[in-house]
Amino acid sequence: MSADRINLLRTKVFDKSKWMQLPRDVVIGHGVIEQLPAICEDLDLGDSVLIISGDQTKDVAGKRVEALLSGSYDTTIFTTSGTDYLDTIKKAEAASAEVGFVIGVGGGRVIDTAKIASYNTDRHFISVPTAASHDGIASSRASVPTADGNVSLSAEPPIAVVADTEIIASAPHRLLASGCADIMANCTAVLDWELAHRLRGEQLSEYALTLSRMTAEILFKNADLIKPHSEESAWIVTKALVSSGVAMSIAGSSRPGSGGEHKFSHALDKLAPGKGLHGEKCGIGAIITMYLHGGDWEGIRDSLRKIGAPTTPAEIGIDDETAVEALLAARTIRPERFTILDMGLTQESARELVKMLYRE
Ligand SMILES: NC(=O)C1=CN([C@@H]2O[C@H](COP(=O)(O)OP(=O)(O)OC[C@H]3O[C@@H](n4cnc5c(N)ncnc54)[C@H](O)[C@@H]3O)[C@@H](O)[C@H]2O)C=CC1
Ligand SMILES: O=C(CO)COP(=O)(O)O
Numbered sequence: 001m002s003a004d005r006i007n008l009l010r011t012k013v014f015d016k017s018k019w020m021q022l023p024r025d026v027v028i029g030h031g032v033i034e035q036l037p038a039i040c041e042d043l044d045l046g047d048s049v050l051i052i053s054g055d056q057t058k059d060v061a062g063k064r065v066e067a068l069l070s071g072s073y074d075t076t077i078f079t080t081s082g083t084d085y086l087d088t089i090k091k092a093e094a095a096s097a098e099v100g101f102v103i104g105v106g107g108g109r110v111i112d113t114a115k116i117a118s119y120n121t122d123r124h125f126i127s128v129p130t131a132a133s134h135d136g137i138a139s140s141r142a143s144v145p146t147a148d149g150n151v152s153l154s155a156e157p158p159i160a161v162v163a164d165t166e167i168i169a170s171a172p173h174r175l176l177a178s179g180c181a182d183i184m185a186n187c188t189a190v191l192d193w194e195l196a197h198r199l200r201g202e203q204l205s206e207y208a209l210t211l212s213r214m215t216a217e218i219l220f221k222n223a224d225l226i227k228p229h230s231e232e233s234a235w236i237v238t239k240a241l242v243s244s245g246v247a248m249s250i251a252g253s254s255r256p257g258s259g260g261e262h263k264f265s266h267a268l269d270k271l272a273p274g275k276g277l278h279g280e281k282c283g284i285g286a287i288i289t290m291y292l293h294g295g296d297w298e299g300i301r302d303s304l305r306k307i308g309a310p311t312t313p314a315e316i317g318i319d320d321e322t323a324v325e326a327l328l329a330a331r332t333i334r335p336e337r338f339t340i341l342d343m344g345l346t347q348e349s350a351r352e353l354v355k356m357l358y359r360e
């Protein structure tokens with residue numbers, strides 16, 4: 001082989017690089033919110049902190065975080081009220097620019113707001129989930145609705161995750177069940193990723209894919225243990241959410257945890273705003289996408305039922321025709337993300353699927 005050829009190959013091998021951004025401290029357990037002052041001190045993030053929290057979650061934990069930190073830091077609370085998500089993010093960003101670091105205390109929207117605001121202002125961010133409802137609690141991605149549909153953005157990965165199982169277990173059970181469904185949906189997201197790899201040559205990360213699938217499998221295995229207001233359940237689900245978020249951070253995209261079932265969910269966000277939680281819609285979508293992949297769709301449906309998550313659009317107030325529309329509109333959401341729903345589903349077959357798979 002000529003020296004030129006060897007050098008070419010060398011270049012090919014060695015020009016590969018990857019930047020994985022992962023949390024430094026992950027603290028999960030009973031009462032761990034009390035450890036926030038010690039965690040902040042250890043991380044040495046500055047003298048002032050912006051606590052981003054929601055209308056409800058401020059009372060659940062936001063004010064408590066402020067009380068815990070106000071002795072040592074200049075604290076400001078930013079409340080993410082209102083429906084204009086992008087405007088809220090802009091305001092949170094302006095407030096973040098005034099402080100040393102940011103803490104997000106709340107559900108998925110609050111955590112995503114804190115993640116984007118801290119990313120755009122180059123501040124560190126600590127994730128304090130008040131519910132185990134989504135797998136963004138530890139990831140470096142944020143999911144944002146725009147006029148052109150939902151987009152997945154690079155965002156600040158939390159430098160620390162502080163997940164208090166006492167708080168999480170006290171949240172409405174629906175939120176925990178939704179988080180389980182978001183993770184269970186990983187099993188179809190990875191099938192879509194493999195499909196795109198085989199059909200389109202899309203790059204796969206074996207590690208991210210395996211971690212994502214394994215996380216879903218562990219949850220299917222433990223579905224019997226998921227009970228309302230149990231700290232053991234909060235513990236199992238929160239660990240799975242962290243693991244799933246790490247898979248996304250390894251991949252550098254939400255691909256390991258977001259396939260056709262997520263595109264269906266994002267289509268519903270537009271067609272039926274305010275109906276159903278994110279994870280609930282993904283779980284409902286995964287029943288159909290698993291059927292289309294020829295896999296165990298009944299297994300997904302039964303596990304969702306076991307943990308108390310909805311399995312039909314009707315259960316979240318969405319009629320069958322809107323579900324059909326969402327299945328067809330899924331291909332318009334992130335068209336670059338190829339999934340089983342991008343393979344030519346017709347209106348007639350979408351109607352048949354909805355009728356057949358979404359029986360009570
Ligand atoms: N960045 C990422 O990788 C991911 C982001 N997401 C995003 O996260 C959002 C979905 O998150 P969700 O938490 O389902 O929705 P959400 O943030 O809208 O919260 C749902 C509701 O739960 C309430 N809540 C939270 N904790 C509570 C508690 N302890 N007690 C009582 N009420 C409580 C909130 O106030 C809110 O009314 C979506 O915007 C979705 O796109 C979802 C998955 C991954
Ligand atoms: O929700 C996600 C993973 O559960 C990721 O969100 P996107 O569908 O916006 O990429």
Ligand SMILES: [Zn+2]
Nearest residue numbers: 135182278282
């Ligand atoms: Zn999701």
